[in-house]
Amino acid sequence: MTSSHGATLDHFIAQALQAEEAIASATSQKTALEAAINAAEQYMKALRLAPVENQGRFDSNCKSLIMRAELIKTTADWQRVVRRRLIPNLEPPISKRRLTTREQIIILEGAKLNGFIFPPWERPPSPLDFDGLFTDSPELHLSECQKEIFSGWKRPSELLQAGYSSCKGKNGLEPLMSVSNSSDLVQDVLTDCSVVASLCATSSRVERGLGKEALPAIYPRVPGSDEPALSPVGKYIFQFYFNGAFRKVIIDDRLPSSKTKRSLYVVDRNNPNFLLPALIEKAYLKLRGGYDFPGSNSGTDLWILNGWIPEQLFLHDQDATSDEIWRRLYHAFSYGDVLLTIGTGKLTETEQKGLGLVSEHDYAILDMRVLHGKRQFLLKNPWAGAEPNIGPNPDDNTTDVRRLSPGTFWMNCEQVFQNFENLYLNWNPGLFKYREDIHFSWDLSQRRAQAGCFVRNPQFSVHCERGGTVWLLLGKHFKSEDQVVSGAEGGGLGFISMYVFRAGGKRVSLNDMPLQRGPYVDSPNTLMRLDMAPQTTYTVVISEQSLPSSNRNFTLSALSTASVSLAPAQNSYMCVRKTIGSWSASSAGGNAESARYSSNPQFTIETFERTDVSILLESNEAELATHVKLFWSNGQRITRVRSRDIIADSGDYRRGCALAEAKALDKGVYTIVCSTFACDQLGQFDLWVSSSVPCVVQSLVSESAGRRRTVSSPGTLAPGRDRMLAPLHVPRMTRIKLIGRSRSSTIGSRSVAPSPVLMTVELGQGPYKTVLATSEDGTHCDALSGVRVDDFDLAPAADPRQKIWIVIERIGGPGGQVEDHFEVEALAEERVDIGEWIIEDE
Template identity: 35%
Template structure:
């Protein structure tokens, strides 16, 4: 159902095209079964629902669950004709007639109140239009058959909610669901029942009015905390005042926690939602007083502070006249409606919920997707977002305005909706209305956020999460929002969906609302040409980081670029706890054994991904080394290199000494034996450990020297000399060596030092490992030869 998408006012269309993809259809199908019942998508062309029946309609989904408190008061399920004289769906739409009873849904009732107030004030069917059946004039009507259909927004789309008119009454034959105190009027109770069915029953755990209003109307929710660091009281007032004047916003507010004594003193209810019916500015004795008209959904208990009904100091004749306030009448009747000054409101109300009319945005884009728990990437994406769902948003803001005016910015809203198919609460501490209070959150919640990247990262896949244009706050609320201004011109952003501690599949909807033309599509890669190669860290080559002696044993690769251009390289692993790094050396594509010539590095070791980019790399051959943080960490990896200029050529470089005969020679420089002799500067060089190597045939040779846990790390060298007559020469000048590490220079390297590969004619040679200063300690020589040789310690 609902094979095509649309936007408010006939605008919109999908970010990936106007028709839903099969994947999107599967998302919507999967998340249409909510709390065990099927709620079909709402399709305007498919509203021929049957409403007339020979017998009263009974919802096949059964009766709604009641909370223990409700069950204690419950007497029976009854139809309106059993407790009303002449039931009507709507007599008059009024915010003043709505009353909350035993259902703990103050935020929902506040949402109904403000929606009704809007409809009455602006003469637009905002709330009554969602009720069916309707007459020829589009007005909801009472159905003697007892079947109703309500349009509610949930899990990314509008949905059909079918209910019967069986309502819960107490032993006095009175409704204990919410109701209208206008005699015989049903619309409040029927809408509430549909909402409660969608959310699993009358044992509703509570919500907030921003979420509830979005469900009822589709208006965009913007929550604010009045004690938040980024809350701007003046700017918020200006927005509220102007939007309220033009009918672009619905406003609800909520108190924070307070003691029973403060509740009684101030006439407020803690953690309770209220509807804002009006906002005004009044000139009071030369100063502007900012005033807010508020209704408690209980329809009683009101504000006792400044501008309360019994305040004789601040209610001047000018104020009463400006606000059309009858203080004498207000003292006599407590209907839960009161005026409060904005300063006091900010002091006692900790939440402000603004819901904005989506018709303000001409251009709307929508997509539905799923993020599988088994998808690549870490459970916690604080180190890398490379595997997160990402989208490119392009906004084209006109650069010239009509009439010679300066071009204006365009506002853009992003709304991420997390799909939910079950109640997301557990038994815990609840307030007096039965609502779950802070600290008793459902551990099965999914915490989502939106991050947005701009500038040179806009439109391209983001790998590391640092320096976003906007970093969202992780929330278990169904909706994550961000709005921002886009300056004139074409601007592209990358939108990253993020999840804190990913543990299960998450279905979601991403909506874009824009005042300027906008497109939503897949992100691109900056590398036009990419090549990948698979490899593995094994027991032989998992050498760890550069702090460990086996670092240069790690897998190495030769990459050849045939044209200058932007170059990128990254190593990816599936194991989340595998911290990795990738480096590149200017070594002509040969295997490297030292840090000299390092051109590029991914920096700190990160889980699952190491990425490095060079904006301009000359054509040539280079060596890439991939490593894990700890040695001995085995596992598979993928190395991916990319270039903006031409397709790179990538190949594996053989391991050190691969295909050669290997001999490991542990040894020790000893102070007692006099073999810790140091370099030639100390006059005893030939007393260092020596090894005779006899080659019966010509051979290639490669030698590595590594020290074993000597602190501080000494500078070391290993060199090889020819023994012309088979005997070790009395003097061994470094300049006469056949080969030595680093041309005879002593180096401090945790990974050790290694000679170049050289070819030796048949003969006898002497190999000498040494430290620069006489330093006792253990070492290991590793000798690789292409032919068998005889090695004898001297």
């Protein structure tokens, strides 16, 4: 968004708010009606310019004000109408996509977590669900530190009786599920700053008069209202969102009591008998494995508590600007459409003392304001034992500073961006009209694809008929063993990300040239905002790094103000064949500039009609630089690389995998060569050949297969010598192939390219010699792969006085100064002998 664009949007919003104030202060019905119509028109103008996360709210405001104008116009008591400001309640969209049987199983699998069952939410509980005193089993885990001060599980009345035995007031002893004054929630012994910061953010929204939609859903309730009620049987049922669905979380009201003044659960310093936050905390910690909670981030916690869409902004990212983020959040926050929390990164002790901040700790953002031209956030540290080392802002008045609770402070926007690392946003899902979810499994216990190769990754198509902004939310399902992995020394749960390609909803093989890619995050969720043109379909690829080697379940959600659909991505090709191969000591021939390139693994592909072909080479060694070429060859092994024979290749060598594609390949038999950059790099690989119609892929045997191999001693052509020969003895008729290769070529001590050579097989010497076979159609060649005499039948000389000779002739180097060293390899059906080289004089 450009600054002028943002200024125009701000202008329309300011005009709309001013018009709303004019409604309330109107002294006549006509003035009130005009102000209501004006406010609606200003919101309509803002709607056209607003980002997608604000569009739902502005649209609702327009409709609300139009309805309000109608009531002012038609109601006799119009003054009552103008006094009531309508803040519309946004209904979150529900995915209407029919789940497959496998997806239904995934949702059921997600119910089993950390020794408990959390079934999908079906309906609000009835009075029959609260029959008889309830005690949950088993009890939640405590850490060793918590056990040292643990004094047993106690009901709220017991806890309050013990904690406030000296209190004379009756209210001080009775637990409450709601309070009328402001709350001041803090953690103490528990390491759940993210949870308490989340609770502070939701309660702050309520205290700002923006409704209770962001509060976690809890039962029982006061009859005829949404207010939570005390359970007479000590049983509470929460509706939390995790593992792909809203689920039922049941707890009893017993809380961990302490032998000391330290608290083992969240408390409200303003209302010590306010029970609800501690119950929410217990329900959350139950699904996360217990009170020995290793920590999370508040964006994830809020997503679970109320289902609001999590987004994480990295404040130190070079693309993150305070102006853009403030503009995006300010009005959304004022309407209560987004909850904000924020986290520090790793800070040294010196930095913590100097900044007054806690290292790797989450804070709640309670308010935003512009004071004397300065943009400020109101931050709250949820830890009871930490006070910010931040002096009062000189722009604050004394009364405002005095009113702030301990641990709460204003900080300028620029300081926030400098001192904090992550900003967590949780958006009201009601801002969107449409939602579609798809649930899937990814078996990571099997061999994983190499970095940059997506052939094994889950992929999906996303389609938006009308276009617009689509939000893609990837959620990784929790597993019981995650608690063990994250708690282990140096343990981690890996990273997830998403890539988007302009691939028409078809599967892609490599990570090259994505339209958009997200960061790899260690959270169980990641969000991508995607702008789509009308009638477009993109491909979404799920990616990971270092996730535990097990089967993992995920949910991918698409949200938009226009109709949106998700589906598994389709293969671009109808037929896919996978072949396994390897580079061994005899077949790791290196790149096309290597003399041993022809020894690389080769395969034939036979097509029976014209087809598109994709060839993906995937190594099992991440560090191997790989390459694949497709040749015209009539199915023969490739012995020399000539550009006219290459149909397609994978371009530059790349680590782990390589892809070559050919369009409209005619019927025929072709050869595929799989290579590494350097010789003698060993490893296995998978070769995926995809085509539009069925084709046959077969491994080509090596040249030496079924042959006896004989290598000559090296022969040297010194400067001024251009012909040498060696006797070749065959015991009987045999099929034979000869390969002459340069060992080295030098001028003095400097290496140079080999001289062009011609290799022949001759019977006898002198004027009556017979040339039995020749290399390269009788032309001299300086190819790095050497010169070859292809298969021919060779019999012993009929006259014992005649010999069969291998002859090498060269065209001398510049000025005749090149010294060439050659050797010849013979591959024959019978064992042959190659004698010593004889150098002929000029």
